Structure formats: structure tokens, C-alpha cells
Amino acid sequence: RSMSSVTIPPPACMLRPLEAPLRYLFGPGPSNVPPRILAVGAKPIIGHMHQEMFEIMNDIKRGIQYAFQTENNMTISMSGSGHTAMECAVFNVVEPGESVLVAINGIWGERVAEIAERMGANVHRMVKTPGGYFSNKEIEQAIAKHKPVLFFLTHGESSAGLCHPVNGIGDICRKHNCLFLVDTVASLGAAPIFMDKQNIDILYTGSQKALNAPPGTAPISFNDRACHKMFNRKTKPVSYLLDMTHLSNYWGCDGKPARAYHHTGPVSGFFALRESLSILAEKGLEESWKKHKEVAGYLYRGLEDLGLKLFIPERELRLPSVTTIAIPDGYDWRELLAYIMKHHNMEMTGGLGPSIGMVMRIGLMGYNCEKTNADMALNALADALKNCKKSKA
Numbered sequence: 001r002s003m004s005s006v007t008i009p010p011p012a013c014m015l016r017p018l019e020a021p022l023r024y025l026f027g028p029g030p031s032n033v034p035p036r037i038l039a040v041g042a043k044p045i046i047g048h049m050h051q052e053m054f055e056i057m058n059d060i061k062r063g064i065q066y067a068f069q070t071e072n073n074m075t076i077s078m079s080g081s082g083h084t085a086m087e088c089a090v091f092n093v094v095e096p097g098e099s100v101l102v103a104i105n106g107i108w109g110e111r112v113a114e115i116a117e118r119m120g121a122n123v124h125r126m127v128k129t130p131g132g133y134f135s136n137k138e139i140e141q142a143i144a145k146h147k148p149v150l151f152f153l154t155h156g157e158s159s160a161g162l163c164h165p166v167n168g169i170g171d172i173c174r175k176h177n178c179l180f181l182v183d184t185v186a187s188l189g190a191a192p193i194f195m196d197k198q199n200i201d202i203l204y205t206g207s208q209k210a211l212n213a214p215p216g217t218a219p220i221s222f223n224d225r226a227c228h229k230m231f232n233r234k235t236k237p238v239s240y241l242l243d244m245t246h247l248s249n250y251w252g253c254d255g256k257p258a259r260a261y262h263h264t265g266p267v268s269g270f271f272a273l274r275e276s277l278s279i280l281a282e283k284g285l286e287e288s289w290k291k292h293k294e295v296a297g298y299l300y301r302g303l304e305d306l307g308l309k310l311f312i313p314e315r316e317l318r319l320p321s322v323t324t325i326a327i328p329d330g331y332d333w334r335e336l337l338a339y340i341m342k343h344h345n346m347e348m349t350g351g352l353g354p355s356i357g358m359v360m361r362i363g364l365m366g367y368n369c370e371k372t373n374a375d376m377a378l379n380a381l382a383d384a385l386k387n388c389k390k391s392k393a
């Protein structure tokens with residue numbers, strides 16, 4: 001047999017068209033993408049180093065500055081999902097052997113602790129069960145004890161459905177010479193966050209939640225304190241791809257006259273991200289926060305009318321974008337979710353990480369955040385509760 005003949009035939013699946021059903025994405029993300037954003041994602045590709053692309057990236061930067069309420073120059077989007085931003089933050093500001101403090105009240109703190117451990121940080125964990133939260137006093141005591149260079153907190157804990165208070169923590173971090181890193185992947189656009197006013201040193205989010213863009217890009221911003229730490233390190237960050245010395249140049253944030261090739265950014269993903277930020281700018285942050293709160297409140301009433309119990313008892317601590325329900329007694333949550341998917345073409349999900357088996361989650365984010373969608377979700381749940389027989393637990 002000659003070296004040039006193929007021995008692996010074309011796979012049959014590749015000869016069939018792609019199947020991607022239209023589905024109600026009422027889980028914790030990705031969320032449904034509005035036609036306007038889908039449309040820009042289908043525009044012709046331009047070069048990632050063309051002047052038009054740089055203009056689009058400059059616009060994205062301004063859009064993120066608005067969404068984060070920050071004037072930080074070092075504001076970019078990652079080429080990658082929320083995890084890319086988590087790794088970028090940790091890899092760039094922490095050096096091996098340095099102390100990091102992580103607040104864990106769901107899966108996201110666990111993930112960041114693991115990321116920091118993998119790059120050789122000395123990780124200290126503050127742990128609460130899902131749905132728990134930390135007082136500023138507890139946080140200050142732990143910071144004083146472990147003297148971390150970085151403290152991590154999840155604003156919108158999507159695995160537990162908790163929106164953690166942030167006020168005052170940035171000041172505590174400053175007092176103890178520690179950087180404050182906040183995850184708003186699940187909360188940005190749905191619950192208020194003010195990066196500059198709240199003294200948050202590093203903030204990131206994801207494209208696929210309340211921003212309603214497709215998954216695959218992740219805005220992140222560093223203030224001057226964070227820049228000072230990350231650009232005065234002794235060692236290079238472990239990741240070439242996520243090194244902010246390169247990314248800041250690619251995004252035109254380093255003051256150099258020219259941008260050099262580092263990696264090929266996701267051109268269509270950036271088009272879509274720009275459109276999603278432009279929708280948020282048109283609508284306005286306050287309006288978006290108000291809408292999420294209203295629709296969430298409407299959903300809470302409907303859930304309680306169905307006899308369901310909300311997992312987070314304190315109403316003001318509930319994450320408006322992702323609502324967690326305690327699993328109703330005697331039901332198998334997997335069966336309920338499978339029923340809803342099968343009969344209503346609708347995604348809701350179970351817990352994640354430590355909240356598995358504790359909660360079911362309904363996400364109504366951005367474009368999906370409408371009372372009519374809450375009604376559909378409630379109707380599907382009511383139907384599932386009626387038809388999924390109670391197990392004899």
C-alpha cells in the first residue's frame with residue numbers, strides 16, 4: 001500500500017449535517033443568544049491584526065469599562081471561556097510560593113484554589129457549605145493570618161445561587177496589601193458591581209451568561225495595583241498564552257505604538273462580544289439590574305406557589321440570574337430535569353460540585369430574562385412535579 005493512500009475513511013457522521021436544536025436554555029449558562037448577536041457572528045472574517053479589528057477591540061474595551069464601571073486602561077477580553085480569565089488572573093499576579101486566600105462557598109472557589117495550587121501558590125481556603133457567605137470580619141481575620149498576595153471571592157456563585165456582598169472587602173484588602181479578585185461570570189449585568197468604587201483590583205466575567213454572547217470570550221480588567229504586581233514579577237507566568245505582557249500589547253493597552261502578533265483572537269467571537277456589550281450599553285446597567293431583580297422576584301413567587309422552597313433563604317442574597325431551588329422531598333431531581341428536557345425542550349440543571357444533590361437551578365439571564373419565560377419555566381416544573389412519581393424514600 002502506498003504511503004499516500006488514506007487508510008482511515010471519512011467518518012459517516014461527518015457526511016451528515018450538523019444538528020443543533022433550538023432549545024430554551026433556562027439553566028445557568030450558556031443562555032439563548034438573541035438574533036442580533038447571532039447575526040454579527042456570521043459576518044465575514046477579517047484579519048485579527050487589521051485596523052478594523054483593532055477598532056472593534058478598542059470598542060470592546062470601552063464596553064467592558066462601562067459594564068465593569070471602571071476606568072482601568074488594562075481592560076481586555078480573553079480568547080477563551082471564563083476559566084481562561086480565572087487562570088489569567090491567578091497566573092499573572094501570583095508567583096510560585098506566594099500565599100493566596102480563596103473563599104469557597106460553591107464550586108468556583110474550589111476551582112480557583114486548584115488553579116492557584118497548580119501554579120505553585122501556597123493556597124489557604126476559607127470554606128462554607130454552598131449557600132453560605134463570609135462576613136467582612138471573617139475575611140479580614142483570615143487575610144491578617146495568611147497574609148495573601150491575592151484574595152478571591154465569587155460575586156455570583158452560580159452553583160449555589162448566591163450573590164455575595166462585596167462592599168468593604170476591597171478596603172480590607174488594601175489595608176493588608178493584598179489584591180482583591182472577583183468572579184462575576186454569572187452576575188455581570190444581572191446584579192450591581194462597581195469595580196472602581198468597590199476597590200476591586202481584578203474583575204472578570206464570561207460572554208455566555210447575562211451578556212448573551214456565545215461562549216468563548218471572557219472580559220477581564222486589572223487596576224493599577226494589580227498591574228504593578230503583575231509587571232514587577234521575578235518569574236514569568238507559567239502560561240505563554242495568558243501572559244499579560246503579551247495580551248496587553250495585543251489589546252493596545254501597553255502604550256507601545258504597534259501591536260505585535262501573539263495569538264489569533266476569535267474574530268467572530270469578538271464581533272459577538274462587541275454586539276452584546278452594545279446591547280447592554282443601549283439598555284443601560286441600571287435597567288438590566290432592575291429587570292433581573294423583577295423577573296427573579298416573579299419567579300420566586302411562582303416557585304413558592306408550587307410549594308417549592310428556595311435554597312437561599314435570605315432574599316437579598318439571592319443571585320438574580322440563577323435561582324436555586326431545594327430539591328423537593330421524595331423527588332429524584334435527575335428525573336425532573338430529564339422530564340422537563342424531554343417534554344418541554346427546556347434546560348434546567350442540577351447542582352454543580354458541592355451543590356450536586358442539593359439544588360435545581362433555573363437561569364433567566366439577559367435576553368431570557370422575561371416574565372413570559374419565567375411562566376414557561378414554572379409551567380414545565382409544575383408539569384414535571386405532577387408527572388414524575390414520588391419515589392418511596
Ligand code: PMP
Binds near residue numbers: 081
Ligand atoms: N465562574 C462562574 C461563577 C461561573 O458560573 C462559570 C460558568 N458556569 C465560570 C466561572 C466558568 O466559566 P466557563 O464555563 O465559561 O469557563
